[in-house]
Amino acid sequence: MDQLAAMRALRRVVELGSFTAAAEALGISHTVVSRQISHLEAKLGAQLLNRTTRRFALTAAGQAYYEASRHILDALDDADRAVGQHQANPGGTLRINAPMAFGTEELAQWLPRFLARYPDLQVDLVCNDRVVDLIEEGFDVALRLARDLPDSTLVAKRLASSQVMLVASPDYLRRHGTPRTPHDLLQHNCLTYSQLARPRAWRFTAPDGAEVAVTVQGSLQANNGVALRTVALAGTGIATTASFIVHEDVRRGALVRVLPDYTIRPRELYVLYPHNRHLSPKVRVFVEFASALYQARGWD
Structure with a gap:
């Protein structure tokens, strides 16, 4: 049994006043709503609703469970909204690794425009001329100038020559x-x-x-x-x-x-980042910004 789904079903039944209205709001059948609540009662070992052919009423146990589950579901909805807002407005610290010459002579020229576009981001730029391990050393993204890249598990996107x-x-x-x-x-x-x-x-x-x-x-x-x-x-x-x-x-x-x-x-200039199913917003906007920049104006 999906307990969260059953909790949502119970909440809809109570707040909308009927199994039919709850089923329509959830996009499922009346039978499924009834079965979810029955399974929830069986799991809890307590009757939550007193049912008649025309109406229902919360039992004392049902009232207590409804109040507690409502707070839990509200907190989950708040968490979902927070993630959605984070996705839309990237923030936090973006750790970038770049070769010394590129970082000082080229990247530093356009990085202020990137920061102006995303004011909630802070950049930690580390420039050196050794190949760093992004995962081990905690970098979000790296820029590389190379004729050929070694095989790796990183995603490599070519930006320019x-x-x-x-x-x-x-x-x-x-x-x-x-x-x-x-x-x-x-x-x-x-x-x-x-x-x-x-x-x-x-x-x-x-x-x-x-x-x-x-x-x-x-x-x-x-x-x-x-x-x-x-x-x-x-x-x-x-x-x-x-x-x-x-x-x-x-x-x-x-x-x-x-x-x-x-x-x-x-x-070739590449931007490299770890392969994640869900790319973090701060890495995504950096890759998109750099790609658009070099596509628009080229290089050299």
């Missing part, structure tokens, strides 16, 4: 010359991104579509694109980095694109 480019300062190129082909890089100090599986293996697609691979050498590798940008600005060497990190430097001439006719496979 991030162009990768080679850059160097005008001073470095004056002193060491400007490479004309990828093989010329073998004579240069190349600054590499250590988070890649093979940091020194640089692969290009030539203007004619041919694939070109070179293994470069250099005085610095770093796990952070902003550090590579800063060292490149100082005239130390040629860096490979995401365009969102250096596009302003290129625009104002502080850095120059090297081998602009050769393309490097882009890194």
Whole structure:
């Protein structure tokens, strides 16, 4: 027996004054309502209603049970409404993990608009350049820049592509010359991104579509694109980095694109979150906001 259903049936009978009206309100038959209340009386070992052919009346036990069950059902209805309101108005703390460069150079640019749209949310943003375990470390969502994602139980939604480019300062190129082909890089100090599986293996697609691979050498590798940008600005060497990190430097001439006719496979931007049957409202609105943002304006 579904005791909650039986309690609701009893309440409807008492408040509407008849089994027929209660059955219509609940969308079930008169017979089912009568059976539910009979089963409830059998479970409790007490008669709740005195019935005649035309009317009924609550017994003393029935009155006490009706009052108690009404409070229980009201509390359940309040709980349902609270969850519904929470679903409509996400709140609480949203823990986000992001790569250091992306978090500081890109995410921080549009995060204020997200917070303005959802004023009941607080964001705890953690930026680092290691792969965190979302579940173990308590993150709600993560942003990743990668060419390929490892298999996992997380949901991964692609948001955009991030162009990768080679850059160097005008001073470095004056002193060491400007490479004309990828093989010329073998004579240069190349600054590499250590988070890649093979940091020194640089692969290009030539203007004619041919694939070109070179293994470069250099005085610095770093796990952070902003550090590579800063060292490149100082005239130390040629860096490979995401365009969102250096596009302003290129625009104002502080850095120059090297081998602009050769393309490097882009890194994809993903948003990752745990697979739950019921996605929490705060994660849902963040994923929707980020998806709409990059779909509307693109990237690079």
